[in-house]
Amino acid sequence: METLVEARGLVKNFKRKDGTEVQAVKGVNLDIQKGEIFSLLGPNGAGKTTTISMISGLLTPTSGDARIGGFSITKQPMEAKRLMGVVPQEIALYPTLSARQNLNFFGRMYGMGGAELNKRIDEVLDLIDLKDRQKDKVDTFSGGMKRRVNIGVGLLHRPQLIYMDEPTVGIDPQNRRRILDTVLRLRDEYKMTVLYTTHLMEESQELSDRVGIIDHGEIIAMGTVGELIQQVGEEDQLVLKIGEQTIDTSLIERIPKEIQGVTRAAFEPPGETGDQTSGEVIVYAKRGRKALPHLIQIANEAALEIMSVEVREPDLEAVFLHMTGRALRD
Amino acid sequence: MENLRKIWTIAYRELYSTFTQPSLLAIMFAAPLIVATIISLAFGSGGSPTIENIPVAIVNLDEGADGLNSGQIFVNAFVPGAAETSGEVSQQTCDVTVSDTSGAQTSLFDLTDAVLLDDPAEARAGVDAGDYAAAIIIPADFTQSTTYSQEHQEINPTPIEVYGDSGRTITPGVIHSIVESITNRLLTGQITVAATIDTMIARAQADPIFGLQFATAGSDFQPNFACAFTGVMNNIRIEQQSIAGEQVDFNVLVAIGSAQAVFFALFTANGGATSILEDRRNWTLQRMIVSPTPRVVILLGKLVGTFTTVLVQLVFLFIGFTIINSFIEGQLTFLWGTNWIALIVLLLATALAASGVGMITAAVGKTAEQANIIGSIISILMGMLGGAFFQVQALGSFEFITYFSIVRWGSEAFSKLAAGNGDIGVNVIFLTLIGTLLFAISLWVFNRRQDI
Ligand SMILES: Nc1ncnc2c1ncn2[C@@H]1O[C@H](COP(=O)(O)OP(=O)(O)OP(=O)(O)O)[C@@H](O)[C@H]1O
Ligand SMILES: [Mg+2]
Numbered sequence A: 001m002e003t004l005v006e007a008r009g010l011v012k013n014f015k016r017k018d019g020t021e022v023q024a025v026k027g028v029n030l031d032i033q034k035g036e037i038f039s040l041l042g043p044n045g046a047g048k049t050t051t052i053s054m055i056s057g058l059l060t061p062t063s064g065d066a067r068i069g070g071f072s073i074t075k076q077p078m079e080a081k082r083l084m085g086v087v088p089q090e091i092a093l094y095p096t097l098s099a100r101q102n103l104n105f106f107g108r109m110y111g112m113g114g115a116e117l118n119k120r121i122d123e124v125l126d127l128i129d130l131k132d133r134q135k136d137k138v139d140t141f142s143g144g145m146k147r148r149v150n151i152g153v154g155l156l157h158r159p160q161l162i163y164m165d166e167p168t169v170g171i172d173p174q175n176r177r178r179i180l181d182t183v184l185r186l187r188d189e190y191k192m193t194v195l196y197t198t199h200l201m202e203e204s205q206e207l208s209d210r211v212g213i214i215d216h217g218e219i220i221a222m223g224t225v226g227e228l229i230q231q232v233g234e235e236d237q238l239v240l241k242i243g244e245q246t247i248d249t250s251l252i253e254r255i256p257k258e259i260q261g262v263t264r265a266a267f268e269p270p271g272e273t274g275d276q277t278s279g280e281v282i283v284y285a286k287r288g289r290k291a292l293p294h295l296i297q298i299a300n301e302a303a304l305e306i307m308s309v310e311v312r313e314p315d316l317e318a319v320f321l322h323m324t325g326r327a328l329r330d
Numbered sequence B: 001m002e003n004l005r006k007i008w009t010i011a012y013r014e015l016y017s018t019f020t021q022p023s024l025l026a027i028m029f030a031a032p033l034i035v036a037t038i039i040s041l042a043f044g045s046g047g048s049p050t051i052e053n054i055p056v057a058i059v060n061l062d063e064g065a066d067g068l069n070s071g072q073i074f075v076n077a078f079v080p081g082a083a084e085t086s087g088e089v090s091q092q093t094c095d096v097t098v099s100d101t102s103g104a105q106t107s108l109f110d111l112t113d114a115v116l117l118d119d120p121a122e123a124r125a126g127v128d129a130g131d132y133a134a135a136i137i138i139p140a141d142f143t144q145s146t147t148y149s150q151e152h153q154e155i156n157p158t159p160i161e162v163y164g165d166s167g168r169t170i171t172p173g174v175i176h177s178i179v180e181s182i183t184n185r186l187l188t189g190q191i192t193v194a195a196t197i198d199t200m201i202a203r204a205q206a207d208p209i210f211g212l213q214f215a216t217a218g219s220d221f222q223p224n225f226a227c228a229f230t231g232v233m234n235n236i237r238i239e240q241q242s243i244a245g246e247q248v249d250f251n252v253l254v255a256i257g258s259a260q261a262v263f264f265a266l267f268t269a270n271g272g273a274t275s276i277l278e279d280r281r282n283w284t285l286q287r288m289i290v291s292p293t294p295r296v297v298i299l300l301g302k303l304v305g306t307f308t309t310v311l312v313q314l315v316f317l318f319i320g321f322t323i324i325n326s327f328i329e330g331q332l333t334f335l336w337g338t339n340w341i342a343l344i345v346l347l348l349a350t351a352l353a354a355s356g357v358g359m360i361t362a363a364v365g366k367t368a369e370q371a372n373i374i375g376s377i378i379s380i381l382m383g384m385l386g387g388a389f390f391q392v393q394a395l396g397s398f399e400f401i402t403y404f405s406i407v408r409w410g411s412e413a414f415s416k417l418a419a420g421n422g423d424i425g426v427n428v429i430f431l432t433l434i435g436t437l438l439f440a441i442s443l444w445v446f447n448r449r450q451d452i
Helices: A046-053 A077-083 A098-111 A116-128 A142-157 A172-190 A200-208 A225-231 A249-258 A288-301 A318-322 B002-020 B022-043 B071-078 B082-086 B120-128 B142-146 B171-206 B208-220 B243-250 B254-282 B286-288 B293-331 B340-364 B367-385 B392-404 B404-417 B425-448
Strands: A003-015 A021-031 A037-040 A063-068 A084-087 A161-164 A193-198 A210-215 A220-222 A237-241 A262-268 A277-287 A308-312 B054-060 B095-099 B106-109 B112-117 B134-138 B161-164 B235-236
Touching: A003 A193, A003 A262, A021 A037, A021 A046, A021 A063, A021 A210, A021 A220, A037 A046, A037 A172, A037 A262, A046 A063, A046 A161, A046 A193, A063 A077, A063 B095, A063 B120, A077 A084, A084 A142, A084 A277, A084 B071, A084 B286, A098 A116, A098 A142, A098 B002, A098 B286, A116 A142, A142 A172, A142 B134, A142 B340, A172 A200, A193 A200, A200 A318, A200 B002, A210 A225, A220 A225, A220 A318, A220 B022, A225 A318, A225 B235, A237 A288, A237 B243, A249 A277, A249 A288, A249 B054, A262 B243, A288 A308, B002 B022, B002 B235, B002 B293, B054 B071, B054 B120, B054 B340, B071 B082, B071 B134, B071 B171, B120 B134, B120 B161, B134 B171, B161 B171, B254 B286, B254 B293, B254 B367, B254 B404, B286 B293, B293 B340, B293 B425, B340 B367, B340 B404, B340 B425, B367 B392, B367 B404, B404 B425
Parallel strands: A037 A193, A037 A210, A084 A161, A161 A193, B054 B112, B054 B134, B095 B235
Antiparallel strands: A003 A021, A003 A063, A210 A220, A237 A277, A237 A308, A262 A277, B095 B106, B134 B161
């Protein structure tokens, strides 16, 4: 395996308006392998954009450096920049130019031109499915269409590496699906390497070969989705919703004793957390689906009426919760 | 090569966005034409401007000779009523008419507003302070040097000094040629009289009776030089510097128009340069920076775009003013002269200076809005100072402060060209240097900026 992006000890301090310093990124190390989708998962303000800005040559690191295909981003920026495409978190387009004009302009910034550029623009327009609107000004586009053009610009010069900073932020599920499919195609069809940032656990889980979880400017966990989940244990969560009914604590205590594989059980009455309107029995088990029939049997014996049953497999959300004690979403 | 192409791509994008924005075009092109024309019509007298009252100081140091003071002739010609108060019995007021090549005639008393002073230093200082367009200083031995006698047969006049205000384009030239003209008339008169006297002396020698009469006439025989100018000779024709030229100089459209053009060019340059901050806001600047494009290329692209926009604007405006003026005058006149090379060089230098001013506000501004406000304030200050709204001569001895404004440096040179005076080297060099310097500073600031 060849390492395409190798970041060492990246630190970025910002000066606040009041003169105090904030350390947005606190010594990040990254190794992104050729041909993989690596996602950087973290909540708002975690330092994802700041990290991408440093490894794309937009911000000079306060300390540390990154090598892109062997070129130092601080010392050989032009060589390093040639290798990468960048899709910023913001829509980085000229609003009064058409989609095609935008592609044309930025293509030239990568040294392309002439018939080759025109052909490539056609290909990219096909890929982002905007051929029929190519002549329209970008500011007449929907959010999802702008996002697609934003991605298209990053792909123009056929880079082997692309950074995508929250490319699905603020768009509808249909457009989101399209973008996620495109990202997978980039890896599978075009053999590209993708660095993808998101604060959505589902996206990270679906796309990534490997994930880095970032919080408060530090990478707190890194590995494949499977590896990360293993770190927190492989237990499933069985959630039985029982509405307003009350439940005997002796019943809860019975569950781990009687059902094989169950490690513990708990009851959360309604209103305990967030907007939960129903009481929940939460059961942790090595193999949740196997424990389920027995669990339902016990509930029936206790004359509990079950409104719904849900099996939650362990996910990155759980990993984040485990590592930080906070939920990813807020 | 690749970088040159990128510079042009950035510049072209800039031009494209500017020239496809109708509201911007209206401000760039229509507004200055309209504003300058309105101001000119309000101040000026339309198509037939007349010049009057060129402020002139005259100092007569002439000690005279044989009861004659030729210097006083100049005083009489320039200062109305001077003859009566001079105490020189032989003097009389003469109203000299000045005409230019086009045939326009003006009384010298109307053309100038002359003041008689005693001290040449005071007169020169007055010129330096902008109180007078020129000072005429008649040397002590002027009469002596122009007097013809048997001992002094060669007339070799000590030149009269015309000390001109270098800031004025051609008024000193007009005064100079009037003085020269009068001197020539005077000498012609002297020689005629001298020749007559020679003839009389010769006749007296041959004719004793006439000789006796001639001798007894004594002091009564005083040739009257007071008005060596009578009849046809009373009309001075100025060939070198036409009054029409001077009229163009006073054509408010030239003064206000060129200042307005440079003033609006500053606005345009500012808008063009601050587009770099708009690019920052819509993240297109960041996209350029993450592409393999050095920052200097990005800034040069902006400079070329801004420069070209300003140049197009200036050319358009100067053509526009020419057309407007031709309409007013009813015939096609090249308002800005026909020294095309000088005009082109000056246009380039002005566009560069304006772009430099725009760049610096863009380099230090935090947001496009902030930079636009700073830029507008600078443009308006420079416009006011530089004569976009009034004639700079109105400032009198404070006129020097107008040179803090590149509007003044530009419009002064354009006015000179309009008056057929190609002496604009200093202005061109200044404008080019200031443009280059400001661009270099902006580049340095922009390269060091971290908050991109
Ligand atoms: N230019 C700046 N000046 C000061 N502070 C900054 C600047 N840019 C970012 N920060 C701070 O650095 C931290 C990390 O910001 P960053 O944008 O990298 O987070 P992020 O993970 O991309 O968040 P999001 O999901 O909201 O995009 C935040 O606390 C942010 O407020
Ligand atoms: Mg971000």
